[in-house]
Amino acid sequence: MELPIYLDNNATTPLDPRVLEAMLPYFTTKFGNAASRNHPFGWVAEEGVDYAREQVAKLIGCTEKEIIFTSGATEADNLGIKGVFEMYSDKGNHIITATTEHKAILDTCKHLEKQGARVTYLKVKEDGLIDLAELEAAMTPETILVTIMYGNNEIGVIQPIKEIAAIAHKHGALFFTDATQAVGKIPVNVIEDGIDLMAFSAHKMYGPKGVGALYVRRKNPRVKVTSQMDGGGHERGMRSGTLNVPGIVGLGKACELCRLEMDEEAKRLSALRDKLEAALTTMEESYVNGNTQHRLPHVANISFKYVEGEGLMMAMKDLAVSSGSACTSASLEPSYVLKSLGLSDDLAHSSIRFGLGRFTTEEEVDYAIENTKKAVNHLRDLSPLWEMFKEGIDLSKIEWAEH
Numbered sequence: 497m498e499l500p501i502y503l504d505n506n507a508t509t510p511l512d513p514r515v516l517e518a519m520l521p522y523f524t525t526k527f528g529n530a531a532s533r534n535h536p537f538g539w540v541a542e543e544g545v546d547y548a549r550e551q552v553a554k555l556i557g558c559t560e561k562e563i564i565f566t567s568g569a570t571e572a573d574n575l576g577i578k579g580v581f582e583m584y585s586d587k588g589n590h591i592i593t594a595t596t597e598h599k600a601i602l603d604t605c606k607h608l609e610k611q612g613a614r615v616t617y618l619k620v621k622e623d624g625l626i627d628l629a630e631l632e633a634a635m636t637p638e639t640i641l642v643t644i645m646y647g648n649n650e651i652g653v654i655q656p657i658k659e660i661a662a663i664a665h666k667h668g669a670l671f672f673t674d675a676t677q678a679v680g681k682i683p684v685n686v687i688e689d690g691i692d693l694m695a696f697s698a699h700k701m702y703g704p705k706g707v708g709a710l711y712v713r714r715k716n717p718r719v720k721v722t723s724q725m726d727g728g729g730h731e732r733g734m735r736s737g738t739l740n741v742p743g744i745v746g747l748g749k750a751c752e753l754c755r756l757e758m759d760e761e762a763k764r765l766s767a768l769r770d771k772l773e774a775a776l777t778t779m780e781e782s783y784v785n786g787n788t789q790h791r792l793p794h795v796a797n798i799s800f801k802y803v804e805g806e807g808l809m810m811a812m813k814d815l816a817v818s819s820g821s822a823c824t825s826a827s828l829e830p831s832y833v834l835k836s837l838g839l840s841d842d843l844a845h846s847s848i849r850f851g852l853g854r855f856t857t858e859e860e861v862d863y864a865i866e867n868t869k870k871a872v873n874h875l876r877d878l879s880p881l882w883e884m885f886k887e888g889i890d891l892s893k894i895e896w897a898e899h
């Protein structure tokens with residue numbers, strides 16, 4: 497077993513060697529521009545792109561013409577949301593989203609607020625799920641779009657997508673979902689789920705970074721978006737720019753592998769995740785964050801009270817995990833997702849996200865369990881707060897000096 501162990505598969509996944517193999521010729525002999533229609537170099541590249549489009553469409557149950565290739569989920573989120581806002585501005589200016597969405601959604605909504613959009617940010621319940629009654633109550637005749645993510649990147653919670661889509665449609669709005677963490681991990685079918693627009697990304701499903709896709713429904717109803725990138729008219733005018741052929745081929749192959757292997761993989765990973773979670777929650781004062789029924793198979797987010805997340809990450813240095821604290825990210829706030837669930841700053845700071853993946857082995861999970869337990873126990877042994885807790889002192893009654 498090689499150290500360090502990679503357990504941060506929600507941040508990104510390693511490239512599957514089979515994906516790399518599919519991509520390689522498109523860096524070398526098949527280097528043509530997919531838009532060059534007048535010679536074989538272009539045709540070969542275009543064939544690669546067409547095949548990838550089929551592979552992607554097959555995974556999510558749509559047709560090839562409903563796929564727009566982008567540089568990733570962030571771009572697909574921007575194109576989908578801004579594109580709908582601009583296209584449907586005659587109808588209304590109201591968008592509904594939730595506080596636990598990815599920044600690519602929240603910041604896009606913030607941007608649109610400056611352009612005249614009214615945005616409702618739904619709160620979530622303690623388990624991370626939105627309240628459907630609140631969604632229903634927030635709908636207005638001006639609501640053009642409901643945008644709620646499929647599976648959450650920090651806690652893995654899966655929202656009731658079909659029900660959300662039905663509510664949006666009942667009130668004449670479109671339904672967009674950021675499915676970056678869900679596509680390739682659990683079955684996602686845009687028709688069965690009632691999804692009108694959907695964003696996802698190759699590097700979360702063992703494909704390369706810098707490539708993703710936006711699904712835009714063409715039938716019942718035909719959805720239109722305003723392009724956000726003008727130029728040569730690639731992707732049927734929706735997204736100009738020379739296609740990233742190797743990346744797109746990689747996304748296609750990644751989709752095919754996920755379609756074929758997802759069921760087995762989900763079973764294996766959820767069993768490993770459950771093992772990890774069961775072992776770590778035998779420790780006192782440790783809690784699983786988010787709904788444990790409706791969630792992605794490979795994510796465990798656990799708070800270890802009286803341990804500071806950043807210190808914990810340092811102590812478990814052989815494990816590449818992610819912390820609900822913020823030193824690891826650009827901002828200095830504890831995770832807004834965990835805070836939306838009602839966690840205190842302290843508890844949010846004490847949280848670790850374990851993201852298992854295709855290449856995670858049971859041996860690695862066993863090592864992670866031992867290593868995490870050791871680190872938590874060690875830090876608690878050094879912690880005056882833990883000592884006070886063990887002595888039965890009610891810490892919530894203590895008035896701390898300001899500093």
Ligand SMILES: Cc1ncc(COP(=O)(O)O)c(C=O)c1O
Pocket residue numbers: 506507567568569570571598600645647648649674675676677696697698706707708
């Ligand atoms: C839910 C979600 N949306 C969007 C993104 C952004 O994806 P990309 O890196 O492809 O832009 C991520 C990845 O961080 C994500 O987890």
Ligand code: FES
Pocket residue numbers: 804805806807821822823824828829830845
């Ligand atoms: S633990 Fe570093 S910001 Fe909170």
